[in-house]
Amino acid sequence: MDLTKEGLAERSGVALPTFCxxxxxxxxxxxxxxxxxxxxxGLEDVLSDAS
Known part of the structure; x- marks a missing residue:
């Protein structure tokens, strides 16, 4: 996956200033x-580590 931080912020719904x-x-x-x-x-990995 080749994303800029701007692209990742936009696609995820996280505001760019929050990401920065x-x-x-x-x-x-x-x-x-x-x-x-x-x-x-990566959410599945996070959830499996929590159990």
Whole structure:
């Protein structure tokens, strides 16, 4: 998958400033975290690690 951060922000529904703040601080809301993982296809791994 070849996405820019702008493209990933748009496709996931996470605002670009939120995405940029996450890059700088490592802090992200659970909702935004889930949206990004859904878009990137990693949500199943997150859920299987939690059980």
């Amino acid at each position: 703040k996450f890059e700088r601080t490592g802090v992200l809301s659970l909702g935004s975290f889930l949206k990004l993982h859904i878009e990137l296809g």
